[in-house]
Amino acid sequence: MEFASVLPSLRGRDLLSLADLSREEILGLLELGERFSRDRREGFGLLNGAHVGLVFAKPSTRTRVSFEVAVGQLGGRSLYFNAADLQLGRGETIADTGMVLSGYLEAVVIRTFHHADVVELARAASIPVINALTDLTHPCQGLADLLTVRREKGRLEGLKVAYLGDGNNVAHSLILGGGKVGLEVAVATPAKYRPDAEVLAGAAGGRVWWTEDPAAAAGGADVIYTDVWTSMGQEGQEGERRRLLEPYRVTEKIMALARPGAIFMHCLPAHRGEEVEAVVLDGSASRVFVQAENRLHVQKALLAAILG
DSSP states (O other): OOHHHHSGGGTTOOBSOGGGSOHHHHHHHHHHHHHHHHOTTTTTTSSTTOEEEEEESSOOSHHHHHHHHHHHHTTOEEEEEEGGGSGGGGTOOHHHHHHHHHTTOSEEEEEOSOHHHHHHHHHHOSSOEEESOOSSOOHHHHHHHHHHHHHHHSOOTTOEEEEESOOOHHHHHHHHHHHHTTOEEEEEOOGGGOOOHHHHHHOOSSOEEEESOHHHHHTTOSEEEEOOSSOTTOGGGHHHHHHHHGGGOBOHHHHHHSOTTOEEEEOSOOOBTTTBOHHHHTSTTBOHHHHHHHHHHHHHHHHHHHHO
């Protein structure tokens, strides 16, 4: 397969949000990801020695390792930087950093707090910028989530995914990507932690809706999904978040409301006994480690499509 010919529209582009991609582009990336999942040797040489910078203001296990392995398996080299490694930590602007890195690298993958920083970096850089997580969106996780559902259920169109908990960046990417590929996405959160109104308004394609009732969201679902209640940078809110999000814990009772054969997903890391019961996370319906592995496959697809 000529990978660049599969998704020519992504060549040289940024990925800041799944809102940036069309339905056809998302499905094309999932097709490439599925192909990479069958043979990890496929695609070696596509990056042909390209250097990809990984700029991480937030620590990571899955994102860092999967991107480093993805670049290597495609024949490129990755360079990892935390905030202290760059002059960003001493006041250099993110725009200046983007212009400097454009002279050395073929692409930048950035994981940081503020979405506006990624937008500014992409505006200044002359090389592709891939969002590996901001406070607003997590598009690489969203692609891995869609690939997981497709691999487990054999399709996407017409399935129902129920997301329970905090309406965060993971929920946003599920909303933006899931709607485009024809999923019904039901998001149940407390009113205080509901998804961003603009994200909900921007959902297209499938039926996407929000409720405060976790049982209503979970009823008849093919997939039950949750995430941690307190993300990095929110530690001061932990007590209030636990109190308000307690009714949204994924339990055996919640799973029983879903369709027979429903699967459980979580982007990890997970806190057993908090957002999900251990019996669910470690049970036969759980696909959390398959889901984590799929990060590698979709990120290889992204790199192949943008740089290959």
